[in-house]
């Protein structure tokens with residue numbers, strides 16, 4: 001199985017969605033600039049983000065699924081895989097998930113600057129809990145993938161402590177706590193930009209996939 005080479009992908013697949021857009025709020029842009037500044041000495045790394053998976057070409061996705069998820073592969077329509085896109089990267093600009101992640105290798109931390117747009121409403125004026133869970137999963141998932149490669153979420157435990165105002169910017173801070181064999185334990189919190197409000201706390205367990213096992 002070969003990793004993705006950009007050359008055979010349509011142009012729009014190359015777009016990095018984690019870069020500033022006109023739809024970003026002032027807070028989002030400010031935090032982006034602050035973290036980019038921290039990247040200058042190499043302590044933090046900006047993580048690009050696309051709306052396709054690493055194995056977008058049908059045979060690459062197919063090879064991946066057969067190797068790692070043989071049971072699921074029996075139920076997957078391979079033609080539809082050509083249309084597959086990353087869940088969080090398919091809303092029009094500014095309406096859904098706007099986010100950018102940064103990674104600190106020494107501290108084993110991934111931080112996500114996230115603004116949930118108006119299409120992510122749950123309770124009136126508030127972000128849907130599922131949208132928060134999605135972005136927590138994406139953030140801790142990124143941390144797990146950086147550490148161990150091909151992983152899946154086995155457990156995600158979330159305490160919603162305060163409602164997140166719709167269209168506000170939050171910081172999702174994740175921390176790789178420990179790795180035990182194939183298990184990765186990653187904790188996370190969601191805070192307001194001024195760090196005065198703790199919205200959410202979460203713990204997660206990721207399992208490194210074992211191609212020898214028939215999951």
Ligand SMILES: CCCCC/C=C\C/C=C\C/C=C\C/C=C\CCCC(=O)SCCNC(=O)CCNC(=O)[C@H](O)C(C)(C)COP(=O)(O)OP(=O)(O)OC[C@H]1O[C@@H](n2cnc3c(N)ncnc32)[C@H](O)[C@@H]1OP(=O)(O)O
Nearest residue numbers: 053054137138141142150151152153154155207210213215
């Ligand atoms: C996958 C990446 C592919 C590459 C993609 C490339 C680019 C992507 C680009 C952008 C994406 C960026 C970021 C990521 C964004 C989002 C992340 C989303 C991730 C997900 O959204 S993913 C979907 C939800 N996820 C599932 O759909 C999993 C269903 N599930 C299973 O497929 C199996 O369950 C599996 C594989 C997890 C484990 O199965 P298995 O057979 O390999 O391992 P096994 O069961 O033996 O467990 C081993 C040891 O973990 C312990 N253990 C297991 N589960 C536990 C639990 N829940 N609580 C406590 N302990 C647990 C056991 O007790 C044992 O412990 P011990 O060894 O001590 O006995």
